[in-house]
Amino acid sequence: xxxxxxxxxxxxxxxxxxxxxxxxxxxxxxxxxxxxxxxxxxxxxxxxxxxxxxxxxxxxxxxxxxxxxxxxxxxxxxxxxxxxxxxxxxxxxxxxxxxxxxxxxxxxxxxxxxxxxxxxxxxxxxxxxxxxxxxxxxxxxxxxxxxxxxxxxxxxxxxxxxxxxxxxxxxxxxxxxxxxxxxxxxxxxxxxxxxxxxxxxxxxxxxxxxxxxxxxxxxxxxxxxxxxxxxxxxxxxxxxxxxxxxxxxxxxxxxxxxxxxxxxxxxxx
Numbered sequence: 001x002x003x004x005x006x007x008x009x010x011x012x013x014x015x016x017x018x019x020x021x022x023x024x025x026x027x028x029x030x031x032x033x034x035x036x037x038x039x040x041x042x043x044x045x046x047x048x049x050x051x052x053x054x055x056x057x058x059x060x061x062x063x064x065x066x067x068x069x070x071x072x073x074x075x076x077x078x079x080x081x082x083x084x085x086x087x088x089x090x091x092x093x094x095x096x097x098x099x100x101x102x103x104x105x106x107x108x109x110x111x112x113x114x115x116x117x118x119x120x121x122x123x124x125x126x127x128x129x130x131x132x133x134x135x136x137x138x139x140x141x142x143x144x145x146x147x148x149x150x151x152x153x154x155x156x157x158x159x160x161x162x163x164x165x166x167x168x169x170x171x172x173x174x175x176x177x178x179x180x181x182x183x184x185x186x187x188x189x190x191x192x193x194x195x196x197x198x199x200x201x202x203x204x205x206x207x208x209x210x211x212x213x214x215x216x217x218x219x220x221x222x223x224x225x226x227x228x229x230x231x232x233x234x235x236x237x238x239x240x241x242x243x244x245x246x247x248x249x250x251x252x253x254x255x256x257x258x259x260x261x262x263x264x265x266x267x268x269x
Contacts, residue, residue, distance in 0.1 A: 002085040008187035008226040018049035020242035022071040038253040063240040093121035100125035123152035139177030163195035189227040190220035208245025
């Protein structure tokens, strides 16, 4: 059974990576294979990430998914084909029960991190739970979200930093929050690509700063984060969701090499 604690106990950071949303089986398998090849070579524990549906969209005509059961089937196939854990977002109590049959980790979106019933429903499935910190919350406030999952009987939980709202159309990362949340006793993940979003754009399509992905990731590893979260795609320019802040898939191996070297250096001290 997958546990965050096991992944966080290793000498290297772990990685959650994949497309923003499942667009089809071929694409998902291509990304999973490429990510697994790069992480295996570097000794980085890997979890495939893919949302089976995107509920939080700016516009009514934004792409939300290919169908819940089809996307969940693809996630399950990735899991079985490559022998790796998979993570997906959930939005309601009913989704927690449904998705738990297909994945190893249930992820609570940032905007929903205070939803008590959702946190408890995710915890009671017995799956690992990853709670993204709301852009509107302090690191200290995430202690209460963590307690909700643990009080429901599930200690297999991680917290994810994904930036703090800065004005109307930007986010910033406060790296002090990483050790502050680690002090709660849970592994902490840095969501690199979502931290570089530029939301609330006039056209209703979120912007981003993918040119800063390595900068943000390097700083997170230097601070000592347990895991990294990145969305990646073979061609972000045609991605159906969050393409503006995704990492091109071909750039992932070199980036991971740089980050693994930083972690190895830090481990010497």
